[in-house]
Amino acid sequence: DHRVPLTTIRRTDAGFTARTGVGPLGFDDPMTIGHWEPPRSVELHKTGRVIAGWARIRVDPTESGSVVTWSESVRLRGVPAWCDPLLRPPLRAMIRIILRRLLG
Numbered sequence: 392d393h394r395v396p397l398t399t400i401r402r403t404d405a406g407f408t409a410r411t412g413v414g415p416l417g418f419d420d421p422m423t424i425g426h427w428e429p430p431r432s433v434e435l436h437k438t439g440r441v442i443a444g445w446a447r448i449r450v451d452p453t454e455s456g457s458v459v460t461w462s463e464s465v466r467l468r469g470v471p472a473w474c475d476p477l478l479r480p481p482l483r484a485m486i487r488i489i490l491r492r493l494l495g
Contacts, residue, residue, distance in 0.1 A: 394492040396485070406435065422446075443468055459494065461486060 398411045409420040418441040425445070426434040432449040444465040451458045465482060467474075 395489050418442075437465065439468075441468060442466070459490065461490060 395409065395411075397413060397417075398409050400407055400409050403421065405421075405423040407422055409422070411417050411420060419439055420437060420442050421439045422435040422437050424433060425436045426432070430450060432447065435446045435448075437444045437446070442465060444463065446461065446463040446465075449460045451460070463482075463486065465478075466472075467478065470478075
């Protein structure tokens, strides 16, 4: 079951590592859990050699179910900041795909 495209996830002592790629071609995206308030919110710190940043995921109950809010700040290490506007659309699209698969 691959809810995150081309990615496998394994738990670690500090959080988890998402490995994205095909075969030997890929990269690790290790994340530590900074703040955790189950089942309402989690803050993740991306500590890898390729990806740096953070993600905050919050779940708020409503009368008909819940609302999930996902905010994220991601930097590709070694990529100049002027590239950020070019990277935002594909990153947003990937997050939408992941959320649909996780929540669908």
